[in-house]
Amino acid sequence: MKISTIKDLLDAKVICCEEGLSRHVYSACGSDMMSDVLAYVKDQAVLLTGLVNSQVIRTAEMMDMNCIVFVRSKMPTAEMIELAKENGMIILSTEKRMYEACGLLYSNGLVGNRVKNV
Amino acid sequence: MSEALKFHFDVDGDDFTSAGKASVQVKKNLRQLGLSPETIRRVSIAMYEGEINMVIHAGGGIADVTVTEDCIEILLSDKGPGIKDIDKAMQEGYSTASDNIRSLGFGAGMGLPNMKRYTDYMDIKSTVGVGTDITMRVNI
Numbered sequence A: 001m002k003i004s005t006i007k008d009l010l011d012a013k014v015i016c017c018e019e020g021l022s023r024h025v026y027s028a029c030g031s032d033m034m035s036d037v038l039a040y041v042k043d044q045a046v047l048l049t050g051l052v053n054s055q056v057i058r059t060a061e062m063m064d065m066n067c068i069v070f071v072r073s074k075m076p077t078a079e080m081i082e083l084a085k086e087n088g089m090i091i092l093s094t095e096k097r098m099y100e101a102c103g104l105l106y107s108n109g110l111v112g113n114r115v116k117n118v
Numbered sequence B: 001m002s003e004a005l006k007f008h009f010d011v012d013g014d015d016f017t018s019a020g021k022a023s024v025q026v027k028k029n030l031r032q033l034g035l036s037p038e039t040i041r042r043v044s045i046a047m048y049e050g051e052i053n054m055v056i057h058a059g060g061g062i063a064d065v066t067v068t069e070d071c072i073e074i075l076l077s078d079k080g081p082g083i084k085d086i087d088k089a090m091q092e093g094y095s096t097a098s099d100n101i102r103s104l105g106f107g108a109g110m111g112l113p114n115m116k117r118y119t120d121y122m123d124i125k126s127t128v129g130v131g132t133d134i135t136m137r138v139n140i
């Protein structure tokens, strides 16, 4: 799924790195616990979260993710946006809640675990 | 690369906002060295977990990363409260983190087991009241 499609499905605002919207991603995860993201995420490229702090950006960066979606209209701070820009991390913000945002993406084909033949 | 490359960081324990900064920098440095994405990711996750631990459990510390021809070594050293029972701390789900730390998105008790999982070697030396030294290696 193109990141621009995620934006459209979630009716989201683009906070930074708009130039990356044409990139394709194949899976996503939703969590407010960065501990769990670090422990359980494997190849998910998109993080949906309601947590707002710099560690959200750094965690996604450590996991080689491409896009963060803040749910419930949460907005990153200026400092967080700077951090995201340094690494080309696309940030979106949607009014939708976590459950609905994840459900919309999932039902439109963005799965949780990318099926791979390893 | 015949000579080892070394990176040193002071990890501030008073400012949660900056926690993880050193790991982000190391990731950048390793990318410039052209190491494989998988190796870089393993080092990044292990170091980031350890760095966050130093900030939330030990009031900060220092991090030293050495890159040699065959491995990347991460040394994390703090003068925090130490870990009383290392075997217990290594169990998934064991955490002494406060609700405040949980509200910041950490404290699931997954960090140490995750560090072990992503590295080829991990050693913890800790003395209660003195501090904790963790050595991790990721083979290239």
Ligand SMILES: Nc1ncnc2c1ncn2[C@@H]1O[C@H](COP(=O)(O)OP(=O)(O)OP(=O)(O)O)[C@@H](O)[C@H]1O
Pocket (backbone or CB within 6 Å): A035, A036, B049, B053, B054, B057, B058, B078, B080, B081, B082, B083, B089, B090, B094, B095, B096, B097, B105, B106, B107, B108, B109, B110, B111, B112, B113, B132
């Ligand atoms: N550097 C340290 N100094 C003192 N205690 C530590 C240190 N690192 C870990 N611990 C202790 O070991 C426990 C387990 O650490 P671990 O990283 O696995 O989980 P956590 O940090 O509590 O949660 P998570 O890593 O999932 O966010 C901690 O709760 C803490 O009690």
Ligand SMILES: [Mg+2]
Pocket (backbone or CB within 6 Å): B049, B052, B053, B107, B110, B111, B112
């Ligand atoms: Mg931890």
